[in-house]
Amino acid sequence: xxxxxxxxxxxxxxxxxxxxxxxxxxxxxxxxxxxxxxxxxxxxxxxxxxxxxxxxxxxxxxxxxxxxxxxxxxxxxxxxxxxxxxxxxxxxxxxxxxxxxxxxxxxxxxxxxx
Amino acid sequence: xxxxxxxxxxxxxxxxxxxxxxxxxxxxxxxxxxxxxxxxxxxxxxxxxxxxxxxxxxxxxxxxxxxxxxxxxxxxxxxxxxxxxxxxxxxxxxxxxxxxxxxxxxxxxxx
Numbered sequence: 001x002x003x004x005x006x007x008x009x010x011x012x013x014x015x016x017x018x019x020x021x022x023x024x025x026x027x028x029x030x031x032x033x034x035x036x037x038x039x040x041x042x043x044x045x046x047x048x049x050x051x052x053x054x055x056x057x058x059x060x061x062x063x064x065x066x067x068x069x070x071x072x073x074x075x076x077x078x079x080x081x082x083x084x085x086x087x088x089x090x091x092x093x094x095x096x097x098x099x100x101x102x103x104x105x106x107x108x109x110x111x112x113x114x
Numbered sequence: 115x116x117x118x119x120x121x122x123x124x125x126x127x128x129x130x131x132x133x134x135x136x137x138x139x140x141x142x143x144x145x146x147x148x149x150x151x152x153x154x155x156x157x158x159x160x161x162x163x164x165x166x167x168x169x170x171x172x173x174x175x176x177x178x179x180x181x182x183x184x185x186x187x188x189x190x191x192x193x194x195x196x197x198x199x200x201x202x203x204x205x206x207x208x209x210x211x212x213x214x215x216x217x218x219x220x221x222x223x224x225x
Contacts, residue, residue, distance in 0.1 A: 041217070043157075043201065045212050048212060102147075102159050105158070
């Protein structure tokens, strides 16, 4: 069974631009969560989607948005990029997002904002 | 508020035993996870605790005390490949997949 895939793996953007990251969950998984990882803050929760609905949201500004498609693939968008948005963006999928359901992480997208 | 504390860095010797502690204060609790993350790679799942006590899985064990807001990950018979960051994460009270992570403990195993 293929794991979680994320594209692109690396991105370089400049301040003010916008970016879209993509995540394909493990086949059969319907819950997709997004995290931002930085050296100082660790992993911080962005949002979680289940059946095309955002079920949970972290404490990030509205510049960060996401969506999920009917095949469970998910995208996240960051508009008006700032230097501080440079980070590793990880997505994780799980079957239902309930109980002891385990999250499986993708390899991440390394975003650098210049 | 949500707060999860772990030591920043630990060192140990190959073949030894190391215990990585995690204390948490979260608004609600629905389980605690441990993940391993090698440099430049994705976190991989190690263990899950929702009830008090010890869960053993090969060389790795994880313990939870909900009344104390405390967990530890025990690694036995350390190997060089265990050099990695270990992330403690708590699922908050909503019951969905909102995991609150600590900043991680970087473990360095030396020969």
